[in-house]
Amino acid sequence: MSQARPGDAAPVHDLIGIGFGPSNVAMAIAISEHNARSGTREAVTAQFFEQQPAFGWHRGMLIDDATMQVSFLKDLVTLRNPASEFSFLCYLKSKGRLIDFINHKNLFPLRVEFHDYFEWAASQVDDMVSYDHEVVGVTQVVEDGVVEFLDVTVRSGEGLTVHRARNLVIGTGLRPLVPEGVERGDRVWHNSELLTRVEELDGTSPSRFVVVGAGQSAAENVAYLHRRFPGAEICAVFSRYGYSPADDSSFANKIFDPDAVDEFYAAPENVKRRLMDYHGNTNYSVVDIDLIDDLYRQMYQEKVLGTERLRFLNVSRLTAVEETPDRAHATVKSLVTGEETRLDADVVVFATGYSPADPLGLLGEVGAHCLRDEAGRIRVERDYRIATGTGLNCGIYLQGGTEHTHGITSALLSNTAIRVGEILDSLLDRGVKSAPDEARPVADGGTR
């Protein structure tokens, strides 16, 4: 625990953001637009830290033909400010593709194109971010018995530096998830590393891949590996009977609306659970119907031609995987007969999902101020601020990890533009704007 010293020379940021994925890029844009409107006295000072060397959004899954699962109108800004200069449409205009995009009559751009949009938007607020800077811890600064500031420790090429803030916004995203006991290695991957690891196979002739999982990422991996390695058999292993289509129908899609957050937040716990059960299939363990159709068509065509390379081991579970220097050995058990099949493969890919990064892992001693619900989960206020005891005057906001309180959009892009506006409003409403003499330029931190 640090004790603040009077006249302490460290600059105090109104907000420090951890991570600079789409959520915190949107946050930086909202602040930048607010600052442009409000003038110096009301300007919010913010500094973001991103561990990657440059902006990157799920780079390992930027498969060239994969498309967004969200309308381009749910970009970083439009739902909050349709006149924003940071919109996808402004991006298209700047790239000279606006009219071509319109003629395409398509709401769902390529994922690579949206990545380029994110990069374009992030580059316009890069005065607020330090790349190659990993946040490794947070400590509290106590004045008169109350935590007034948070010191954020950051690791970069320059070693460890400490940066002081009145508020934090944690946007550290998702972590790849593999089943318990599975060790990732040269031949056992999570799908998040697909495109980076696949390069290592250049010049070899893989004969078999096993892909575990039945969600969108799993189906994309199957299709991609099948296309990229024409000599390889692709075995898809999953416990379902078949891939299930994502429900993207209009009424169900309303679960992603900004108003749905209000309703979900206010709903009793059993209703929250029921809503997730009813509408989990808008997002979880489901696949775009076009991709399902493509895979089926491919499988059938191979059957007709006698060139089968796509195998679906359904109602099955991978029970063991073992890696040797040049192979991965998977054991797959049929859930119907209990029969075990051993598959020797070049690579086993686990497309078994992600989980939100645990914010308390970073918060260290500050975590003791965070309140929990009866189930032990972090309590989060409607404004995305972690509920804390009276001993802490700082706001700790979450972008992600709030599915239990705010619903299914927690880790998605759908509500990002609105969410960052709500967080900014909360910061301003709580009167946490720095006193003018403390609102020094971020460059004082000296680590960008």
Ligand SMILES: Cc1cc2nc3c(=O)[nH]c(=O)nc-3n(C[C@H](O)[C@H](O)[C@H](O)COP(=O)(O)OP(=O)(O)OC[C@H]3O[C@@H](n4cnc5c(N)ncnc54)[C@H](O)[C@@H]3O)c2cc1C
């Ligand atoms: C392959 C894939 C496709 C997806 N497609 C869609 C889609 O089409 N539509 C949709 O709505 N959602 C989609 N999602 C969901 C996804 O969560 C969101 O798109 C989006 O990534 C959320 O943004 P974020 O900024 O909250 O998290 P992230 O994009 O995960 O960004 C978090 C950032 O924090 C950084 N970071 C983490 N820890 C630290 C630390 N300690 N210090 C510094 N930096 C740190 C990370 O490096 C990362 O850059 C997809 C997810 C995946 C995996």
